[in-house]
Amino acid sequence: MSILQDANRQQISKRRKIDFILHILFIAATAIGIVALMALLVNIMVDGLSRLSPELFTNYPSRIASKAGLKSAIVGSIYMVLIMAPISFILGVGAAIYLEEYANKNKFTRLIQLNISTLAGVPSIVYGILGLTLFVRGLGLGRSLLSGSLIMTLLILPIIIVSSQEALRAVPRQRRDASFALGATRWQTVAGSVLPSAMPGVLTGVILALSRAIGETAPLVMVGALTFVAFLPSGIMDSFTVMPIQIFNWISRPQEAFHELAAAGIILLLALLLIMNFAAILLRNKYQKNL
Amino acid sequence: MNTLIDIKNLNLYYGTYHALKDVSLTIPEKAVTAFIGPSGCGKSTLLRTLNRMNDMIAGTKIDGRVEITGTDIYSNEVDVETLRKKVGMVFQQPNPFPKSIYDNIAYGPRLHGIRNKQKLDEIVEQSLRQAVLWEEVKDFLKRSAFSLSGGQQQRLCIARALAVNPDILLMDEATSALDPISTLKIEELVQELKDRYTIVMVTHNMHQAARVSDQTVFFLNGEVVEFSETEQLFSNPTDQRTEDYITGRFG
Ligand SMILES: Nc1ncnc2c1ncn2[C@@H]1O[C@H](COP(=O)(O)OP(=O)(O)OP(=O)(O)O)[C@@H](O)[C@H]1O
Ligand SMILES: [Mg+2]
Numbered sequence: 001m002s003i004l005q006d007a008n009r010q011q012i013s014k015r016r017k018i019d020f021i022l023h024i025l026f027i028a029a030t031a032i033g034i035v036a037l038m039a040l041l042v043n044i045m046v047d048g049l050s051r052l053s054p055e056l057f058t059n060y061p062s063r064i065a066s067k068a069g070l071k072s073a074i075v076g077s078i079y080m081v082l083i084m085a086p087i088s089f090i091l092g093v094g095a096a097i098y099l100e101e102y103a104n105k106n107k108f109t110r111l112i113q114l115n116i117s118t119l120a121g122v123p124s125i126v127y128g129i130l131g132l133t134l135f136v137r138g139l140g141l142g143r144s145l146l147s148g149s150l151i152m153t154l155l156i157l158p159i160i161i162v163s164s165q166e167a168l169r170a171v172p173r174q175r176r177d178a179s180f181a182l183g184a185t186r187w188q189t190v191a192g193s194v195l196p197s198a199m200p201g202v203l204t205g206v207i208l209a210l211s212r213a214i215g216e217t218a219p220l221v222m223v224g225a226l227t228f229v230a231f232l233p234s235g236i237m238d239s240f241t242v243m244p245i246q247i248f249n250w251i252s253r254p255q256e257a258f259h260e261l262a263a264a265g266i267i268l269l270l271a272l273l274l275i276m277n278f279a280a281i282l283l284r285n286k287y288q289k290n291l
Numbered sequence: 292m293n294t295l296i297d298i299k300n301l302n303l304y305y306g307t308y309h310a311l312k313d314v315s316l317t318i319p320e321k322a323v324t325a326f327i328g329p330s331g332c333g334k335s336t337l338l339r340t341l342n343r344m345n346d347m348i349a350g351t352k353i354d355g356r357v358e359i360t361g362t363d364i365y366s367n368e369v370d371v372e373t374l375r376k377k378v379g380m381v382f383q384q385p386n387p388f389p390k391s392i393y394d395n396i397a398y399g400p401r402l403h404g405i406r407n408k409q410k411l412d413e414i415v416e417q418s419l420r421q422a423v424l425w426e427e428v429k430d431f432l433k434r435s436a437f438s439l440s441g442g443q444q445q446r447l448c449i450a451r452a453l454a455v456n457p458d459i460l461l462m463d464e465a466t467s468a469l470d471p472i473s474t475l476k477i478e479e480l481v482q483e484l485k486d487r488y489t490i491v492m493v494t495h496n497m498h499q500a501a502r503v504s505d506q507t508v509f510f511l512n513g514e515v516v517e518f519s520e521t522e523q524l525f526s527n528p529t530d531q532r533t534e535d536y537i538t539g540r541f542g
Contacts, residue, residue: 104349174386178448181342182399182455183376192398193388 044270048263056264060230061246065257070265072229073246076145077214079233080242083149084156084213089206091153092160096202099161100168101190120158127155128222136223143224146236151219156209163205167198204280211276215269217244243269295320295459295489296341301355303336303345310336312513314355318506320458323481323490325500325521328510329536334493337510338461341491342378343371359459376403379452383464385444387436387451392419392428395436395447399455414454422450423480442473449480453488460484462492466499478503497537501525509533 006012059069095116103109131151141147171194179189195202220242228249229241243265250262296318303311310333318324326334339345340357343364356363364374376399387395396415405411415432419425424446428439436447445465452460462481466474481490481503494500500507500521507521509530517524517533528534 172386174382174384175388177344177382178386178388178451179398179402180347181344181375181380181382182402182451183372183374184402185372188402192402197389 041270044263044266047260048265048267051260051264052267056261056268061228061241061249062230065255065261068250068258068261070243070246070268072232073241073243073265074268075232076229076240077242079145079240080149080152081210081214083146083236084153085206085210087150088153088156088160088209092157092206092209093164093202095157095161096164096168097190097195100165101186101194116158116161120162123218124155124216125218125222127151128219130154131219132223142237143239144237145233145240147223148220148240148242149236151223152213152216155216155219156213159209159212160206163209164198164202167201167205168194170201171197200283200286204283207276207280207283211273211280214242214276215244215273217248220245221248292319292322294318295360296491297356297358297361298337299356299358301337301340301357302353303333303340304352305348306350310513311340314513314515316508316515316518318489318491320489321485321487322505323485323492323503324506324508325504326491326493326508326510327495327497327500327536328516330495332510333513334510335463336513338380338463338491338493341459341461342375342380344375344380346371376455377457378459378461379455379457380461381445381448381452381463381465384468385441385448387439387444387447390436391433392436392439392447393432395451396454399451403455418450418454419447421453421484422446423476423483424450440473442469442476445469445473445477446480449477453484457488459489459491462490464493464495467495474499497525509536511536 055067056069057074058071059067060071061073062068099109099113128151131147131154135141135147135150136143141150175193175197176189179193184192229239233240247262247265247269250258250265253259294317296316298314298316298318301311301314302309314337326337328334336345340353341359341364345351345353353365357365359374359378362368388398390398393415396418397411400411400414405414416425416429419428424443427443428434428447436444439447445468449460449465466477469477478499481492484490485505492500492504504521506518507524508518509516509524509528509532511532517528517530519529524533525537528537534540
């Protein structure tokens, strides 16, 4: 008898059947997700594409749907990112460097670590409440662009810290040893050897965190980023609005025309997020090549 | 020969683990000293106490003295940055930075404040020449250090260590990741370098120790078993355990 002839053919065919059924099941699971997403996209496209015109970028919000645009919201979102990006980069990466490169690994730092990881999952509305107390009232910054940006900074800080820590941790120990063995101080090692290797990973995290902030609404509703702003903020203490809030405002109106405007706004927002995620992926690929 | 490093009653603990037990040794200058012994006996640990790389491992405790030219390197008088500048190290795995060949060599001098381009150029060329790598890389110094072969990378790491002008060079199994030809090149290099540097090397290769070193130290379980001229130690060991080890009867 050949060694390839086995008495167990029946058992094998049963195993194959289970394999086949599960295979189908997994495809179905994937398909449901994709179909739902496609349906959503198609629905939004159908509603919004006709409204996607240059006026959307150049007009201020208006009570008349045909004249309404996203100008103040787009500029508000951009300003917010411009304020947020440097602050959250410095604070987030700084904290990550401290935790990974300087701090001793003891109970206290483990507690901090646990806290940061937990904070990354706290609902955003909670940050809104915190911001309302701390920035709007406490520091008397009012319902300003600065307050909103600072709240968003707090919101994405834990995400940036955690992702930067991961990027730092991925730098091989030998690279630090090589630097220390040449007589480098801790900071020289971080700046000259660790950060250059970790930077693409760090930036990827920062971009993804910023893109999360661009799409967030709840904390800004809390501090009242005004929904009807027919002017551009002239300074950081001015009131402002951002894209998701304007979209939210349009959606909640009864007229069909405003719903279409909202859909156009969503397309814009999605395109923006897509571009940012794409940039993050490009960076990550570059990173992997360098390792 | 003059003594350069004087280790006196050194004990080292990793937490509660007693890794070096009452080690006393003198290491002569401008010579090659080899550490041999079975895996886990503390060779790397002792090597790392010489440039205080153990400081960074949490939970290490050290007592005893390590004197280099009469100064205790664990005293307040010594800055660890200066110590490591004077005591260079080459690791088991070649570990170049993800930078160009030039920037790898210039990394050390830049740390210590040399900014002048011409001076850096000089140092880079001189270090690469000393590591016998110059002829192979002089035309593409801007290329990534990762484009070099393993053996070339290790010589680059030696050149990088030499670029800060050390007096002592520590090599921890620096050839164990390399092919025989690269290994031979590095052994020849060590022979050349010992005119100017004091070299301490850890090796698992008994032939290498016999070929390259002037003194050999045999360790067992964190203790020095025997320390003598290499020829003497290999041809006529005084301790039975040394003889067993070098003849391959255990370890
Ligand atoms: N960071 C550390 N924490 C705890 N124990 C350690 C640490 N590093 C080394 N040891 C222990 O100390 C002992 C000596 O280690 P060391 O690395 O000096 O050995 P070695 O002689 O260099 O061995 P090998 O030839 O395998 O490199 C070993 O038993 C090892 O397990
Ligand atoms: Mg070792």
